[in-house]
Amino acid sequence: MNSAPTTWRIARLVAAKDLRVEWHSRIATNQVLPFAAVTMVIFAFALDSDAVLQRVAPGLVWLATLFSVLVLVQRAFAVEAEDGALEATRVAGVDPRAIYLGKALALGLQLFVLEIVLLVAAVVLYAQSVPLEGALLLTATLISATCGLAAVGILYGGLTAGQSGRETLLPLLTLPAVAPVLIGATRATEAARGTAGAVVSDGWPWLGLLAVFAVAFGVGGALAFGPLIDE
């Protein structure tokens, strides 16, 4: 008989389970990705000006990401609620920190792929480019912002799971909480691609903000998740 697995081992199990659920259901691939892409196209039609699009493209990419986060978080907890699985993990005494970290990891990986697709869409639709010297900043921004969004998304997803009106409650709680990520990631992305005279060095303080945000919500979320999903 093997010994009880560690928190990290269970977190990896939870993440692998969530990604396997997505592999079978293809909801993110067949619904969330097209939703994000359509959002980008609609932005392009609505603004309809190359100069404006060039200026606001980083913000549009992150705005489309935010909308997609809400859909992905709803989905992440819908699969738990459908047959009482989240309740079952609580009954089974599965470490809630591991559930939080695992679900955040799976959400983060899906978000990262989504962001890459959105950046490619921005290059195609908005004629965006990233100079070589901004590539490191852009990569670090993607990683930090993704961690922050996943940490907040799973925390508030857990908070609203099982509540009546959760579909409207989740965006109401999440969007104000992730405003610093939207602002920081947009500014850092602008600096990475040199939008409106910004230079790469302008982006590093924003990256610091994103990193602090991700760590604060990651640690706080792991500690708070258990009491939130407990009765």
Added chain:
Amino acid sequence: MDTESRSPVVRLDDAVAVLGGFPALAGASIEIDHGEILLLRGPNGAGKTTLLRLCAGLVPLARGAGEVLGHDLSTERESIRQRVGLLGHHNGLYLDLTVGENVRFWGSTVGADDREIAGAIERMGVGDRLVDVTVRRLSAGQRRRTALACLVARRAELWLLDEPHAGLDATARDDIDAILRAAARAGATVVVASHELERAGALATRTVDVVAGQINPAAGEATP
């Protein structure tokens, strides 16, 4: 024989559990021994489900004393949860995962190896052609057997089942009864809350009445 295996699996002494300000259990006392299949019978709202959830460590003990599997119900609820399995109206399965993936996930949370997981799947009769089928495509009875396979893979020692026959056809009910008898023979303790007295009474080794939050022995109801 160690102290834990000699002591009852469940021991409640004047236990009170409060839900929303209402005493759902009002001084319940009972002892349940290893290998028993205990039937809880009583009307809706009598406290059967609360009793199961108290034994699972989900509902706090407001007053009185209690132990489950040697753990104190007041102070060691997390330890209790890891050793019991509660199956209610939901099965606790991921509908988009296959039978095998579900059992593997739940077994892995306690460190079960491949042999244990395969054994759980075979014992509950969800191997062969079902193991790679997504749960969403299973019948109600097959889903219930998959949930029980998850309990076995999780090494649950105390099975707490709330209306386990609900929504199942006659064949599936017979399957569940056979599984529960086999589990008890293998050393698990089973507590069943049911309205289907004829079927559950035949399954049980002892029956108690839960009335107004209290537990009364049902004399003459025990079956060999």
